[in-house]
Amino acid sequence: MEPLSRFLAFLADAIVNIGEWIRGLLLGTGLAEPWVSLIMKAIGAVVVAFFPLMVVIFLIWAYRKVAARMQGRLGPNSSGTWAGPYGILHTFADAIKMLTKEDIRPQGIDLIPYNLAPILVVFAAIATWAVMPFGPKLIGTDLNIGIFYILAFSSAALVVFLMAGWSSNNKYATVGAFRAVAQLIGYEIPQLLAVLTVVMVTGSLRMQEIVDRQHIPLLFQLPVTAFIFFLASMAEVNARPFELLEAESELVCGYFIEYSGMKFGMFYLGEFMNSTAVAALFATLFLGGWRGPWVDQAPILGTVWFLLKMALMLLVWMTIQLTLPRLRIDQMLAFNWKFLVPLALANLCVIALVNKGIVEWFPGGVSAWTRAGILLMANVGIFLVTWGILTALERRERRHREAWQAAQVGEVEVSV
Amino acid sequence: MLEQFIFVGVLLVVALFFPVVLIGLAWLLRPKRPNPRKSEIYECGLQPHGENWVQFKAQYYIFALVFLVFDVEAVFLFPWALVYNWLPLYAVLEGVLFIALLAAALVYAWQKGALEWM
Numbered sequence: 099m100e101p102l103s104r105f106l107a108f109l110a111d112a113i114v115n116i117g118e119w120i121r122g123l124l125l126g127t128g129l130a131e132p133w134v135s136l137i138m139k140a141i142g143a144v145v146v147a148f149f150p151l152m153v154v155i156f157l158i159w160a161y162r163k164v165a166a167r168m169q170g171r172l173g174p175n176s177s178g179t180w181a182g183p184y185g186i187l188h189t190f191a192d193a194i195k196m197l198t199k200e201d202i203r204p205q206g207i208d209l210i211p212y213n214l215a216p217i218l219v220v221f222a223a224i225a226t227w228a229v230m231p232f233g234p235k236l237i238g239t240d241l242n243i244g245i246f247y248i249l250a251f252s253s254a255a256l257v258v259f260l261m262a263g264w265s266s267n268n269k270y271a272t273v274g275a276f277r278a279v280a281q282l283i284g285y286e287i288p289q290l291l292a293v294l295t296v297v298m299v300t301g302s303l304r305m306q307e308i309v310d311r312q313h314i315p316l317l318f319q320l321p322v323t324a325f326i327f328f329l330a331s332m333a334e335v336n337a338r339p340f341e342l343l344e345a346e347s348e349l350v351c352g353y354f355i356e357y358s359g360m361k362f363g364m365f366y367l368g369e370f371m372n373s374t375a376v377a378a379l380f381a382t383l384f385l386g387g388w389r390g391p392w393v394d395q396a397p398i399l400g401t402v403w404f405l406l407k408m409a410l411m412l413l414v415w416m417t418i419q420l421t422l423p424r425l426r427i428d429q430m431l432a433f434n435w436k437f438l439v440p441l442a443l444a445n446l447c448v449i450a451l452v453n454k455g456i457v458e459w460f461p462g463g464v465s466a467w468t469r470a471g472i473l474l475m476a477n478v479g480i481f482l483v484t485w486g487i488l489t490a491l492e493r494r495e496r497r498h499r500e501a502w503q504a505a506q507v508g509e510v511e512v513s514v
Numbered sequence: 515m516l517e518q519f520i521f522v523g524v525l526l527v528v529a530l531f532f533p534v535v536l537i538g539l540a541w542l543l544r545p546k547r548p549n550p551r552k553s554e555i556y557e558c559g560l561q562p563h564g565e566n567w568v569q570f571k572a573q574y575y576i577f578a579l580v581f582l583v584f585d586v587e588a589v590f591l592f593p594w595a596l597v598y599n600w601l602p603l604y605a606v607l608e609g610v611l612f613i614a615l616l617a618a619a620l621v622y623a624w625q626k627g628a629l630e631w632m
Binding site: 200216217225239246268298301361363427432 | 515517518519520521522524525526527528529530532533534536537539540541543544545546547548550552553554555556567570574577578580581584585588591592595596598599601603606607609610613614616617620624629630631
């Protein structure tokens with residue numbers, strides 16, 4: 099039994115143990131310690147950079163499959179040219195196709211930004227993964243400004259879109275890029291404010307500490323914040339109801355219309371990587387990241403929980419993306435500036451006051467459950483007030499519309 | 515601290531390396547047969563009409579101004595949120611007052627019609 103239990107102990111924290119084993123091997127060759135740590139960092143960086151790529155390869159397949167099923171089609175499958183069971187090799191075939199496609203360089207483009215944009219979009223998408231906590235000890239690096247770092251890199255995509263759109267010398271691309279600026283800067287604010295609320299309640303910018311302090315997942319303590327964050331990040335990664343920068347039916351493809359071959363592939367990849375990152379971020383901030391049963395005994399399970407939560411968020415993302423129609427650009431901006439931003443501001447103030455109020459009212463301190471209950475009640479309050487205001491506005495709107503319609507009908511009758 | 519940023523630096527290099535390698539590989543593999551018809555700007559099959567880089571109405575200009583208010587706000591509020599648990603009640607109230615002032619700015623912009631997409 100001895101080797102078996104040792105093997106199980108190794109397996110319980112497999113990824114960290116493999117890391118330790120490689121470090122031991124490297125130290126064994128007689129390399130100096132700083133070099134070993136640098137090599138370990140490089141290996142870690144390659145693993146972290148390849149993780150989103152692997153997820154995206156699977157995700158593109160899953161997206162096609164789910165989309166097909168929701169539209170009553172079969173989707174990728176193994177009939178015809180063999181593409182593996184359930185067509186799982188479909189994405190690889192796609193990648194090979196893109197590698198061998200001609201790169202059409204349109205006339206009159208601005209060469210440097212045009213060529214730089216597809217590189218930078220993937221660059222920014224991979225960079226956000228540096229501080230994503232995959233498990234109790236499994237994280238690229240636990241920066242003390244973790245969440246701030248992610249926000250910084252996720253808004254870098256904006257510059258890339260503008261670069262791509264403007265340098266393409268195409269009017270559709272320019273309009274797409276202009277919309278991108280208006281949309282992304284707008285939706286960044288509710289996202290920032292939602293993250294601020296999370297930082298306030300957990301008291302840390304470190305990703306691991308944010309996970310550590312979620313004895314109860316924040317989704318159940320701050321549902322309104324989670325809702326705001328979810329909508330804002332859907333818009334940040336241009337998922338369907340907010341996908342105004344691409345809008346196939348009006349702008350053809352938006353900012354990357356003039357790209358072909360692998361450069362187009364880079365934009366495609368970057369978009370899916372960003373969606374994955376947002377799903378992972380939501381899982382970390384609101385669903386408790388790697389927390390779950392039996393994580394203390396077997397830390398590797400933490401990674402499994404993390405992946406499951408991420409997959410759940412991606413499924414929600416796909417469902418919404420595939421069911422809802424696209425909004426109009428003015429509706430979308432109005433939704434942000436006139437609904438999400440005020441709601442996020444009010445939410446931040448209420449949570450700040452309620453959370454401090456708990457400390458002031460109960461000098462002896464309260465249990466995590468009481469605290470969560472009070473916060474949840476505050477959220478229900480915010481929800482009810484918002485609902486009330488929206489209903490009142492809707493009723494007023496309807497009265498105006500009916501009065502206007504009645505007037506119209508009256509006019510017609512008079513003229514007849 | 516420095517250790518951590520070394521990792522970020524290494525990751526950024528890998529992240530830059532990765533798309534460059536893929537595009538480079540495509541450059542080796544792909545056919546290269548340009549012709550003037552093919553490299554025309556694609557505007558739904560019509561002949562491109564006029565210059566693209568003209569003075570264009572930046573509709574998001576006012577939005578960007580309002581955005582600046584809130585972005586600077588976030589810079590101020592992140593430290594506040596971070597030490598929130600150690601703050602006395604009046605400091606929290608001050609933070610809320612600050613947010614309320616900014617909300618007033620938003621209401622002003624709204625009333626002035628700055629939040630309409632034209």
